[in-house]
Amino acid sequence: MSAINNNCKYISKKQVKITFDGNTYQAYEGDTIASALLRNNIRLVGRSFKYHRPRGIYTCGIEEPNALVQIISEHNEPNTRATIKRVYDGMEITSQNRWPSLRYDFGAINNILSPIFSAGFYYKTFMGPKGFWKNLYEPLIRRSAGLGKPPKNFRSKSTHQYHNTDVVIIGAGLSGLAAAKKFINTKYKVLLIEQDSYLGGVLKNSNKVKTINGLTPQEWISETEESILNSKNITILKNTLVTTYNFTNHLIALEDKFAGKKIDLNKSELTLHKIRTSNTIIANGHIERFISFRNNDLPGVMLASSFEKYIHRYGVVPEKEPVIFTNNSSSLSLLKTLINLGCKPKAYVDSRKKDNIETEIKKILKDKEIPFFSDAEIEGCDGNKKVETITIRQGKSFDKIKSSMLCVSGGYNPDIHLFTQSKGLVKWDKNILSFKPDTPFQKTITLGSTSGNYSFKKLCDEINEKLSIFKTKKVSLDINLNVPNKFSIKELWETKIKNKSNWAKSFIDLHNDVTTKDLKQAITEGFDRIEHLKRYTTNSMGTDQGKISSINSLAIVSKILKKEISEVGTTTYRPPYAPLSFAAIAGRSTYEFYDPERKTSIHSWHLKNNAVFEDVGQWKRPWYFKASENETMHQAVQRESKTLRENAGILDGSTLGKIEIKGRDALEFMNLMYTNAFSKMKPMTSRYAMMLGEDGMIKDDGIICKISDQHFIATTTSSGAPKVLADMEEYLQTEWPHLQVYLNSITEQFSTFNISGPKTREIMMRVFPDIDFSNDAFPFMTFKNFDYKETKIRIMRASFTGELGYEIYISPKFGLELWEEIFSCGKEFNLIPYGTETMHLLRAEKGYIVIGQETDGTVTPIDLNYNWMIGKNKKDFIGKRSLSRPDTSRADRKQLVGLSPINKKDIIEEGQHIVELNELPKKITDPIKYLGHVSSGYHSPNLNHSIGLAMIRGGKNLLGQKFFVTATGKTKNIPVEIVNPVFIDPENKRLTS
Amino acid sequence: MILIKCPYCGERDQSEFANGGEAHVIRPKNPESLSDKDWGEYVFYRNNPKGIFYERWVHTHGCKKWFNAVRNTSTDQILKVYKVNEKRPDLSEFQNTLKSPSGEPSVGSGNFAVKK
Numbered sequence A: 001m002s003a004i005n006n007n008c009k010y011i012s013k014k015q016v017k018i019t020f021d022g023n024t025y026q027a028y029e030g031d032t033i034a035s036a037l038l039r040n041n042i043r044l045v046g047r048s049f050k051y052h053r054p055r056g057i058y059t060c061g062i063e064e065p066n067a068l069v070q071i072i073s074e075h076n077e078p079n080t081r082a083t084i085k086r087v088y089d090g091m092e093i094t095s096q097n098r099w100p101s102l103r104y105d106f107g108a109i110n111n112i113l114s115p116i117f118s119a120g121f122y123y124k125t126f127m128g129p130k131g132f133w134k135n136l137y138e139p140l141i142r143r144s145a146g147l148g149k150p151p152k153n154f155r156s157k158s159t160h161q162y163h164n165t166d167v168v169i170i171g172a173g174l175s176g177l178a179a180a181k182k183f184i185n186t187k188y189k190v191l192l193i194e195q196d197s198y199l200g201g202v203l204k205n206s207n208k209v210k211t212i213n214g215l216t217p218q219e220w221i222s223e224t225e226e227s228i229l230n231s232k233n234i235t236i237l238k239n240t241l242v243t244t245y246n247f248t249n250h251l252i253a254l255e256d257k258f259a260g261k262k263i264d265l266n267k268s269e270l271t272l273h274k275i276r277t278s279n280t281i282i283a284n285g286h287i288e289r290f291i292s293f294r295n296n297d298l299p300g301v302m303l304a305s306s307f308e309k310y311i312h313r314y315g316v317v318p319e320k321e322p323v324i325f326t327n328n329s330s331s332l333s334l335l336k337t338l339i340n341l342g343c344k345p346k347a348y349v350d351s352r353k354k355d356n357i358e359t360e361i362k363k364i365l366k367d368k369e370i371p372f373f374s375d376a377e378i379e380g381c382d383g384n385k386k387v388e389t390i391t392i393r394q395g396k397s398f399d400k401i402k403s404s405m406l407c408v409s410g411g412y413n414p415d416i417h418l419f420t421q422s423k424g425l426v427k428w429d430k431n432i433l434s435f436k437p438d439t440p441f442q443k444t445i446t447l448g449s450t451s452g453n454y455s456f457k458k459l460c461d462e463i464n465e466k467l468s469i470f471k472t473k474k475v476s477l478d479i480n481l482n483v484p485n486k487f488s489i490k491e492l493w494e495t496k497i498k499n500k501s502n503w504a505k506s507f508i509d510l511h512n513d514v515t516t517k518d519l520k521q522a523i524t525e526g527f528d529r530i531e532h533l534k535r536y537t538t539n540s541m542g543t544d545q546g547k548i549s550s551i552n553s554l555a556i557v558s559k560i561l562k563k564e565i566s567e568v569g570t571t572t573y574r575p576p577y578a579p580l581s582f583a584a585i586a587g588r589s590t591y592e593f594y595d596p597e598r599k600t601s602i603h604s605w606h607l608k609n610n611a612v613f614e615d616v617g618q619w620k621r622p623w624y625f626k627a628s629e630n631e632t633m634h635q636a637v638q639r640e641s642k643t644l645r646e647n648a649g650i651l652d653g654s655t656l657g658k659i660e661i662k663g664r665d666a667l668e669f670m671n672l673m674y675t676n677a678f679s680k681m682k683p684m685t686s687r688y689a690m691m692l693g694e695d696g697m698i699k700d701d702g703i704i705c706k707i708s709d710q711h712f713i714a715t716t717t718s719s720g721a722p723k724v725l726a727d728m729e730e731y732l733q734t735e736w737p738h739l740q741v742y743l744n745s746i747t748e749q750f751s752t753f754n755i756s757g758p759k760t761r762e763i764m765m766r767v768f769p770d771i772d773f774s775n776d777a778f779p780f781m782t783f784k785n786f787d788y789k790e791t792k793i794r795i796m797r798a799s800f801t802g803e804l805g806y807e808i809y810i811s812p813k814f815g816l817e818l819w820e821e822i823f824s825c826g827k828e829f830n831l832i833p834y835g836t837e838t839m840h841l842l843r844a845e846k847g848y849i850v851i852g853q854e855t856d857g858t859v860t861p862i863d864l865n866y867n868w869m870i871g872k873n874k875k876d877f878i879g880k881r882s883l884s885r886p887d888t889s890r891a892d893r894k895q896l897v898g899l900s901p902i903n904k905k906d907i908i909e910e911g912q913h914i915v916e917l918n919e920l921p922k923k924i925t926d927p928i929k930y931l932g933h934v935s936s937g938y939h940s941p942n943l944n945h946s947i948g949l950a951m952i953r954g955g956k957n958l959l960g961q962k963f964f965v966t967a968t969g970k971t972k973n974i975p976v977e978i979v980n981p982v983f984i985d986p987e988n989k990r991l992t993s
Numbered sequence B: 001m002i003l004i005k006c007p008y009c010g011e012r013d014q015s016e017f018a019n020g021g022e023a024h025v026i027r028p029k030n031p032e033s034l035s036d037k038d039w040g041e042y043v044f045y046r047n048n049p050k051g052i053f054y055e056r057w058v059h060t061h062g063c064k065k066w067f068n069a070v071r072n073t074s075t076d077q078i079l080k081v082y083k084v085n086e087k088r089p090d091l092s093e094f095q096n097t098l099k100s101p102s103g104e105p106s107v108g109s110g111n112f113a114v115k116k
């Protein structure tokens, strides 16, 4: 039974109600979920990861491996550590990883099947037969693996905050507070970070310290906190956990803004602090470790210091009559605490020899008549979903004691996670049997138990010495103790199991259900390097990173390997120290703020006219326009494509990238950047151009307008614009700094319309009656500037559809007005708006390529039969030399061809493979020869059959030949003929007339 | 997240920069005169040492300027930054600043946390 410690000052007397798995419980404001459950004698809180074994509350802090719960009242937040999450009135909690209920869990059969779940089971078990993975194993693992369920319908308002400071002190326990005291009223900007809502650490969690400078621990904490708060240079962050220690003293800390309160959805619930500091002082203490024995996972087994913390910090005695099992001197504090409260342990089991046990402990045990077992150990414990009997081994004799709780202390590990994250080196310390910080890699200081100093009396000197690099005054600490100042410990990691059975397991990792047997088995199988062993057994790979057990596993492994622990080494602790919510990492960069949406000046018109949009980079582009409610995409695209070739259509091309290139050496620069030759090009003409990488592969294309030798405008693909500009800039700065050229992105300075179709000229004459659009006055690939109303426009004769076409450039301010004007003039000519899908269809009919569709970073202009674009007489341009590399000039490279189905009803689809077989064999034994792939496939409404563009090996020489394309989900292939990729107007009559 | 000192703007967060690979790989003046092998070396081959590395960075979300840096790849320490038109600093300048967290081998994963 639990009891109350009325002396606890950290818990308010205000009662709150919480529900756990549907039952309502009374708790106090300030309780954690764990302390509230213990208060109500709830010991069983979850099921384990692999074997679904019943689990309880093992610790009282961040190191908790078992007590993970789901908070239903907080958008279903899963995997919440019950030992740190504070309650509020109305909090709704459920247990995790159990079905149908916590008490009767179906998955517990895994425990019986445990031989198949041993070390490396992920790698061994699911090997066959074929098809079992997809149909059986994976769905099964997905259902049973993991713990909580993901949150639903929740939009976090987490924020990020940045700090630049001189000193960060991590942990406001005794060491951290004493260190902070030194910085009071100094020139240093200091951030003191504490994960709890109260300062004081060990002082408030235990009975170890009696007085400091004549004050009770609580008085000393209050006095210190007040003087820190009065000092303007120190900021305290409470409820804040430092999770990450990066290079250059960059720290990340997570602040829970609603610790112990119901989340207000209108406010930021988490703040992620990103801190740059000159010096970091780590004073985040130590973590108690457990000891492996039979059924050391039963609900009721708890770390001794955690048990004590529940009493002092939360005012709840989890059990009045527990058994204490220790291998060190620190458990005296718990013993005294219990005695002071009138509680009497059922037994005190100490693995140390009687002579080595402190006289004070022996005296108390004798006076209070508590059964005392020295040089003894716990063999194991038994019970139905809870500890009922505990078996003690002393020499060759065994004693069984009835108790529902067992407090275990296997010693303490300095909390070196952050120190090793900072790349500091640790060293094995034989006196404390643990790793402690040795050589810092950055400006890092460790203090107190973090540094491996377990002596309260030596703390003051340590602080004054280590902080002497700062200009601060000396601090004095006169500490009186309830425990011996000298820490004494005897090595004990695992006790021997008396009787073996499937149920009898001795765990080394409670979070991931790894047993000490798994470690031994993995070593037998050859995984004797600690990094391999960790991954093979999943030991310490849980979200707790084995905080209470990883050193134990190293010790057990070193014993098997007959090596020193320092030789075995430790695996590297990785950030974050404790799980960080994705919501905190994402901050405000979610939904529409994740990536900005770019809209053209015509966007509102598109909306009104039933455009369906497509994302192109960040741009929203009309994909197609719905003429009626029931029109499908296919119908719309067929209609748009046919109408354009018969009448006219207009596309909002504003998203096309536009870069202005100006300067003395603009011509030379353009000749180097693009494949084409620009020297002989007349001013006010334009040219389709390609940009390659140094490897000769096509990167981007566009139309280059030459205004003069010193002034060009290059258009790029919609999504390639930033990259093209960056590449140009890079070459200018790094390779050709002697060239005087200036670049400017002008994409958003213009609205761009592409109008094309046989009726275009008549429409343009209506819109711009003063301009002569005759073929002689305005030939293909020329452009002119005009005054238009109170602005200027540029019109270029160009086309991406193969029809007569113009591109109009106008300031976005007048874009919509002109667009509407064009429509009112175009009405009688049946002018339609069209989207990107129709654009793609029309260009495919014409055999024009699209970057990223026909090209994929392995295609040269020669592969596309675009030899005419290459300025062969130019001495150099980016990628030129690579075009004559043996591999790039191979005759059997994949080359662009057109595909026409032999049976005109067959459909050719993008992504299909081209093969020589008319039918795929039922059973494929040898690889089927692959000739290439369909890069674009459309139903052409103008030819009335399916067409395709394809990249085929040696395609240039295959014209007229018959091949096959594979059909999705069928074995019968589609016969096709290799044809010229230009299906419409190969003589370019429409373009140029 | 390391701090990088842009020679034009000063110290900024790494997230403002983009890495441009090995520095001092100069584009050949006359590519046509190069053998296929030599041209291939220029296009495809780069060094990737553990230890001191001369590399290029660009202050993408800042002044957009390219510059060079000397970085210890095993510790991510940036030992020097200099403008593209400045002379490549000599290797000897950094050799004694080479600080490897544990005196670890010159090739390897860098997973060493225990002082030997």
Ligand SMILES: [Zn+2]
Binding pocket: B006, B007, B008, B009, B010, B059, B062, B063, B064, B065
């Ligand atoms: Zn800069």
